[in-house]
Amino acid sequence: MPALPLGEPVPSDGALPEEVGRRVREAAAAGTPRTFSLYVHVPFCTVRCGYCDFNTYTAPTFGPGAGREDYVDSALAELDFARGALERSGVPARPLHTVFVGGGTPTLLPASHLVRILERARELFGMAPEAEVTTEANPDTLTSAYVRELAAGGFTRLSLGMQSAVPHVLATLERTHAPENVPAAVVAARQAGLEVSLDLIYGTPGESLQDWSSTVEAALALEPDHVSAYSLIVEEGTRFGAQVARGQVPDVDPDDQADKYEMADALLAGAGYRWYEVSNWARDPQGLGVHRARHNVAYWEDQDWWGIGPGAHSHLAGVRFWNAKHPAAYAQRLATGVTPAVGREIPDAAARRLERIMLAARTVEGLSLPELLEGAGPEEAGRVRARVAALVAEGLVDGRAVLAGRVVPTLQGRLRNDRIVRDLAGF
Secondary structure (H helix, E strand, O other): OOOOOOOEOOOOOOOOOHHHHHHHHHHHHOOOOOOEEEEEEEOEOOOOOOOOOOOOEOOOEOOOOOEHHHHHHHHHHHHHHHHHHHHHOOOOOOOEEEEEEEEOOHHHOOHHHHHHHHHHHHHHHOEEEEEEEEEEEOHHHOOHHHHHHHHHOOOOEEEEEEEOOOHHHHHHHOOOOOOOHHHHHHHHHHHHOOEEEEEEEEOOOOOOHHHHHHHHHHHHHOOOOEEEEEEOOOOOOOHHHHHHHOOOOOOOOHHHHHHHHHHHHHHHHHOOEEEEEOOEEEEOOOOOOOOOOHHHHHHHOOOEEEEEOOOOEEEEOOEEEEEOOOHHHHHHHHHOOOOOEEEEEOOOHHHHHHHHHHHHOOEOOOEEHHHHHOOOOHHHHHHHHHHHHHHHHOOOEOHHHHHOOEEOEOHHHHHOHHHHHHHHHOO
């Protein structure tokens, strides 16, 4: 798994720079308030998939206070710490716009633990009207009773790691769930009144076009509200990466992945799903923007969130900070009243501009042309307009959107998104 950046030290009491509160107040006064979300990272899994480079652990415990059964207490302690740090830093209180519990496999924990975390977050911060509350889940960890308890506790959405409907593809990915448990989990979620998102992975070595078509069609047959489809990436340091390096498993094929992306987009569009970010589609036949994952949209729109849990990252008005990665180190810091954050950074204007381009260029709203030209002199503005025109001519950017003042990728642009980012950033 990748190492955390070093960054700058974080004060032991978690105090934030003065500009955080100022920027939050200024945004609210300008009528463009910054939303506030919560991410909760549960780092435990029963098996670590070969392709995974997330901060996850299969051991059930790392000593006193640092096991699966202890996680809820550490998470509650960090919630209390977060509230205190925000108050000490003069950051105005805001209700939670979204909550997302990810991992790892959050549903390895008892449903009551996830509900306790949500209840405490509600007590400390409040919830915005119709706040979106999601947990990721492995289909094999769910029962109808478990899902009902989540729904009764305030969860509104379930994100299921389906990945594939084809057994040999799941085996290559080292996924342990039985394909037939996905429909059962969807039924349980529907009966409990939860929205459903399905996560898929394409481009696994040995996966044929027919395999991928079968997976997308199986997902559509379940009529989810939302579908995420990600290309398999071979990360250095993973078991899968080592197998590829040794020649035991063939590397991924970018052309094959492009074909499968186009296939997925066509099948999803034909079923009434609209893309709104390169890897995400929402059931939205009327084009009203419904069923989008609002938590992820908050990330792409550069809003604010506090990350709870080992290795979790946070962002508040331009300040980024991250927690100790190991569950034992994380729990120990909280037990002694010290911030779990071990580093932070404040990106400069150039870094923030690049990040804004990278995120916005992946979305259906795209990037505002005036925003792209902001601060540019006449010569630079001319160069930017020329680069945009060239991207339109190559079919990577929608020309009609440009006439309306926005830079939005076409289907081919989504496949070559890095090229759009490089050109817009002037690399």
